[in-house]
Amino acid sequence: MKHVYIDTMGCQMNKSDTERMLGMLSHFDYVEVKNPEEADLLMINTCSIRQLSEDKAFSAIGTWGKWKKEGKDIKIGFCGCVAQQKAEEIFKRAPYVDFVLGTHKIYSLPEIIKKINAGERVCECTETNATEDNLAKEYNIERVKGVNAWIPITEGCNNFCTYCIVPYTRGRERSRMPEIIIKEAQDALNAGFKEITLLGQNVDSYGKDFKDRNYRLAQLLRDLNALEGKFRIRFVTSYPTDITDELIETAIELDKVCEYYHIPMQSGSSEVLKAMNRRYDRETYAKIVQKIRKMVPDVTITSDFIAGFPGETEEQFEETLTAIDEFELDYSNVAAYSPREKTVAAKWVDKYIPEDIKDKRFQRLNDKVKENCLKSNKKYVGREMEILVESFYNHKGKNIITGKTRNNKTVHVPCDKDLTGEFVNVKISGAKTWYLQGELI
Numbered sequence: 252m253k254h255v256y257i258d259t260m261g262c263q264m265n266k267s268d269t270e271r272m273l274g275m276l277s278h279f280d281y282v283e284v285k286n287p288e289e290a291d292l293l294m295i296n297t298c299s300i301r302q303l304s305e306d307k308a309f310s311a312i313g314t315w316g317k318w319k320k321e322g323k324d325i326k327i328g329f330c331g332c333v334a335q336q337k338a339e340e341i342f343k344r345a346p347y348v349d350f351v352l353g354t355h356k357i358y359s360l361p362e363i364i365k366k367i368n369a370g371e372r373v374c375e376c377t378e379t380n381a382t383e384d385n386l387a388k389e390y391n392i393e394r395v396k397g398v399n400a401w402i403p404i405t406e407g408c409n410n411f412c413t414y415c416i417v418p419y420t421r422g423r424e425r426s427r428m429p430e431i432i433i434k435e436a437q438d439a440l441n442a443g444f445k446e447i448t449l450l451g452q453n454v455d456s457y458g459k460d461f462k463d464r465n466y467r468l469a470q471l472l473r474d475l476n477a478l479e480g481k482f483r484i485r486f487v488t489s490y491p492t493d494i495t496d497e498l499i500e501t502a503i504e505l506d507k508v509c510e511y512y513h514i515p516m517q518s519g520s521s522e523v524l525k526a527m528n529r530r531y532d533r534e535t536y537a538k539i540v541q542k543i544r545k546m547v548p549d550v551t552i553t554s555d556f557i558a559g560f561p562g563e564t565e566e567q568f569e570e571t572l573t574a575i576d577e578f579e580l581d582y583s584n585v586a587a588y589s590p591r592e593k594t595v596a597a598k599w600v601d602k603y604i605p606e607d608i609k610d611k612r613f614q615r616l617n618d619k620v621k622e623n624c625l626k627s628n629k630k631y632v633g634r635e636m637e638i639l640v641e642s643f644y645n646h647k648g649k650n651i652i653t654g655k656t657r658n659n660k661t662v663h664v665p666c667d668k669d670l671t672g673e674f675v676n677v678k679i680s681g682a683k684t685w686y687l688q689g690e691l692i
């Protein structure tokens with residue numbers, strides 16, 4: 252038995268890649284350990300969405316490099332988005348790294364392991380326009396234990412928003428074959444998972460690239476909904492103008508598909524949206540959100556926003572604050588703008604917003620999100636809702652279960668029994684900023 256430690260940074264897509272890599276490594280008798288000091292193979296799965304994440308990755312592997320120099324018999328792998336982007340450059344900056352593995356080539360890992368064991372140093376970062384579903388069939392996935400299985404349905408993105416590194420690190424959009432996705436979902440359900448989340452940078456354009464069949468997200472939802480047993484289905488992330496009426500209607504009609512949409516708006520100002528190369532303006536976004544709210548009772552709509560995009564004026568920033576109020580966004584992820592190499596906006600150095608102003612806008616945006624989140628949570632006090640229990644723990648001497656409602660609200664409930672993985676009906680008794688309090692019915 253050998254031991255592998257993987258440090259996973261960034262988004263769910265990276266977490267999903269890590270689960271796939273662990274599945275491949277199990278064929279080489281590797282078992283995952285949580286302590287890097289116990290590992291024979293150390294890997295970092297990097298994120299390049301912000302400069303800070305990239306810097307953190309190099310600082311994390313520095314310690315491993317030191318261990319190697321001191322004579323510890325270990326192999327080190329540098330994977331993920333930064334690897335895809337920097338390729339061979341990684342060896343210059345971190346000469347102790349044994350292999351560099353980009354996002355396009357994760358199914359090369361078995362070959363890489365053979366090569367590094369034979370003493371070679373490997374860089375596998377060539378871009379590909381194909382998904383690797385045939386290879387995916389050959390390997391199991393070592394999923395992190397829990398109730399929610401994340402399944403990528405698309406990889407990459409064609410949108411080229413001017414701030415975003417994803418099209419450069421994950422490549423052009425490719426849809427995975429429905430048969431593979433359905434099999435992965437069935438395997439996860441057989442293993443006891445109770446929720447399937449379909450994952451992609453832009454899930455609504457799923458299937459657009461299939462040349463020989465007309466099969467889109469709505470059809471995939473129907474086929475997954477038909478699988479046996481009680482479980483939930485979610486899908487993230489949605490690009491505003493790609494959400495079709497057919498998709499909304501199908502999601503309503505299917506009992507397992509939850510009332511939850513994550514629709515990044517990024518800015519409340521139409522001018523800034525144009526500069527970001529988003530394909531909608533404030534009014535268009537408003538119409539989409541209003542339509543979903545009208546059609547889907549109790550729907551939760553969440554979003555993403557960037558503070559301090561190059562050239563953003565105070566008035567334009569305030570439009571973002573008013574958008575969060577006006578569209579009653581239930582929760583939003585916020586980030587301060589971080590220039591990323593290769594992207595269009597990174598070149599607009601003369602329009603960069605000074606750090607102190609950007610930080611203040613980021614803080615104000617956070618405050619607005621908090622305010623709206625609490626407002627949204629308060630709507631559910633007194634209601635009876637079903638939660639899927641995700642964890643059981645003791646907090647200050649009290650046993651608690653925590654679960655999610657269909658519309659993705661977190662609920663904490665006092666309970667002495669571990670009900671993880673079960674569907675439980677609760678009465679909502681209180682609302683805090685980030686969660687609801689409930690009681691068993």
Ligand code: SF4
Pocket residue numbers: 408409410411412415416417418452453490
């Ligand atoms: S839609 Fe825009 S922000 Fe989202 S992944 Fe694609 S390029 Fe990046």
